[in-house]
Structures are given as C-alpha cells and as structure tokens.
C-alpha cells in the first residue's frame with residue numbers, strides 16, 4: 001500500500017484502506033502525507049516545545065483526516081488533552097503580550113499581507129484558502145479578522161490550527177478577536193457543545209481554557225501604516241464611552257447625540273481582557289470594535305439591531321481615515337444572511353463588498369465562509385463565495401480580492417446548535433437576558 005495515499009481507520013476491526021485526500025486533501029505533495037494517523041499514533045507535543053512548520057502542517061492534516069474518519073467524540077484520541085493544553089498555553093502567552101491594535105510594519109519588497117474574515121468553523125474552506133494564499137510562507141503575513149468558532153462543525157480544529165501557526169511563526173500570523181470569541185456567544189452558537197462533545201469528561205476544562213485564550217486576542221491591526229482591520233470596525237471615543245452616575249440615566253437619544261468617533265489612542269487604552277465585551281458601562285470600545293456595522297446614513301448611532309456596538313456612516317469612515325492618516329478599512333462580521341436584511345448595502349455573493357468610497361479611501365467588508373452557514377433552516381442556501389484580500393508592496397493600499405467557492409463535499413457532520421430555532425443572524429439576541 002502506498003503510504004501517501006491511504007490511511008488506516010483504527011475504528012474498523014480489520015484494517016481498511018481509505019483513500020486519503022481527493023478531492024478535499026490539501027498539500028498532497030507534502031511529505032506529511034506519508035503520516036498515517038490513527039489513535040495509537042496521536043499527535044504528540046515536541047520534546048523541545050518548538051513547533052516547526054512540519055508540526056503545524058501535520059496538525060492540519062491530522063485535523064483534516066479526523067474530520068472525515070473519526071467520530072467527534074474520538075477527537076481527544078487524536079489530539080490528547082496535554083497537547084491541547086500546551087498549545088493553548090503557549091499561544092495565550094504570546095497573544096497576551098500583543099497590544100490592542102497590532103502594528104504590522106517592516107514588510108519587505110517581496111512580502112505581501114493576506115487578510116481573512118469570518119470562517120466560522122468551516123475547516124475545509126480554510127484549508128483551501130491557506131493552500132491558495134500561501135500557508136506557512138516566509139514572505140506572507142496573515143491577518144485574521146476573527147469569528148473562528150461557532151456555527152460550523154470544526155471550530156475547535158480551526159482555532160487550534162491558527163494557534164499552532166501563531167506559536168510557530170508569531171510575526172507571520174496575527175489573530176484578532178471576533179464577536180463570537182466570547183463566552184455568551186459560544187454557548188448559544190455551538191462552540192461550547194462542540195468542545196464538550198470532542199473532549200467528553202474533560203470538555204469543560206478544555207472549553208474554559210479556550211475562553212481564557214479568547215480574552216487575550218487583540219482587537220485590531222494597522223498594516224503598513226495605511227490599512228486598519230478589525231472584526232466589526234469603528235468605535236466611540238473614550239470620553240463619550242464613560243457613563244457614570246446620572247449620565248447612566250440619560251435617554252437613548254441623548255446618549256446617541258453625545259457619541260463621538262474614537263481615535264487609535266482610545267483603542268490602545270481599551271480593556272480587552274473580558275469574557276464578553278460589555279454593552280453598557282465604561283468599557284465600551286471592545287464591544288464597538290467587535291460588533292459595529294457600517295451604514296449608508298451619515299453619523300454615528302447606537303446599533304439597535306445588534307443591541308451592542310455602533311452604526312457609522314461614510315462621513316465617519318472619512319473622519320477616521322483622515323485623522324489616522326489611513327487609506328483603507330477592512331472589516332468583516334456580516335455574512336450573506338446579515339446582508340439580506342440590510343437594504344442599501346451590497347450582498348455578500350462574492351465574499352466582499354465595498355461599502356464606503358470617500359475622499360481619503362475606502363471601507364471594505366470581507367467575509368470568508370463560502371456557502372455559509374454550514375447548517376441552516378431554509379432550503380435555499382446562499383451559495384455565496386468566500387474571499388480573501390492580498391495587500392502587496394510597495395504601498396499595501398490597493399486590495400486584490402480573491403473569491404473562491406466552497407470545498408465540496410464537506411464531510412458529514414451534525415450541528416452543535418439548534419440552527420432551526422436559533423435566529424439566523426447575530427442580531428436581536430437579548431443581551432440583558434443573557435446576564
């Protein structure tokens with residue numbers, strides 16, 4: 001038997017040959033393909049604790065294999081909990097040292113930056129993207145805009161793969177936080193149940209460790225001094241973010257009228273290490289950055305649909321770009337379902353939209369999960385493409401869009417949330433009732 005084309009399924013009483021890879025198998029020319037995964041040969045932590053590219057690639061292939069040939073409850077046999085623990089601890093330490101807003105500078109003449117938006121646990125689409133865009137390359141820097149987990153069936157694999165990459169090449173990949181990297185949201189949209197299913201009795205411990213790591217994720221990045229990226233987008237100034245004493249009893253209207261756009265300095269001061277970004281009180285910048293949406297109406301207002309964050313108009317895009325001396329905002333957060341309900345803004349069929357074009361530059365929404373969501377109640381699927389952006393030298397300010405179709409077929413999987421009853425967008429969840 002050819003070691004690079006077959007895997008042995010441990011679950012069978014007799015060894016059976018399962019063709020590996022095609023059409024989903026990535027990196028088929030990689031020597032890692034000679035690895036045969038089974039539960040008597042689980043992933044091990046390197047003795048020197050140094051994660052090489054080969055180790056990261058082998059993790060990717062193990063997760064890909066496991067998603068096809070293991071039951072979710074067998075996941076911990078592939079990735080033992082001590083490896084999980086070492087990986088998340090190592091990554092959390094690195095993330096903890098990063099500022100709220102990462103500065104990505106010193107890019108060489110041959111380097112480029114790849115920006116990625118929401119993928120929501122669609123592991124095989126991520127693998128395609130990585131292969132297409134240059135995974136583990138020395139001359140590429142990747143910036144992920146968050147929403148790694150929830151909805152899709154392989155959020156844990158996706159998140160851990162990115163953490164391994166981060167530990168291996170900390171200055172080549174930057175992981176920003178999305179609104180779903182939160183304790184409340186992961187308990188509604190599937191990630192918590194996914195982890196409990198995959199780690200059984202140890203599931204709670206694993207979940208808590210993941211949630212602790214989410215708290216460390218930075219909020220935004222500035223690429224080459226000209227591109228701002230964040231999951232939701234813009235945010236209020238700290239001066240108006242504070243509501244104390246009698247101010248707390250202000251009417252909504254009065255609060256809205258006191259809103260002012262925040263600066264990068266405001267962002268740098270935000271307290272990001274929270275399980276769930278608060279939607280009231282004095283620390284509102286993290287919630288704005290993770291939850292806000294652009295609007296075609298002028299001005300800054302409360303995001304009533306979401307119950308947290310802001311809506312900002314083209315005038316605010318201009319103000320932010322001009323004040324910060326930037327040319328581009330790349331944010332994510334809105335998939336085809338969200339855009340279906342937002343007349344006046346573009347649909348997500350191609351995986352991106354250009355929402356504002358102003359004097360100083362542009363605002364782009366970037367969404368990476370094709371054929372999203374993986375599970376949905378309606379018969380009619382969105383069949384949207386996903387897209388990633390490449391920013392190239394010399395100025396890194398002219399985005400090149402790469403749209404791509406979903407990888408088919410996806411391995412069969414059961415959802416980890418009640419997608420028929422849970423609302424199909426992040427809107428309207430009742431923050432108050434979620435405590």
Ligand SMILES: [Mn+2]
Pocket residue numbers: 118147178179180231332333334426
């Ligand atoms: Mn989001």
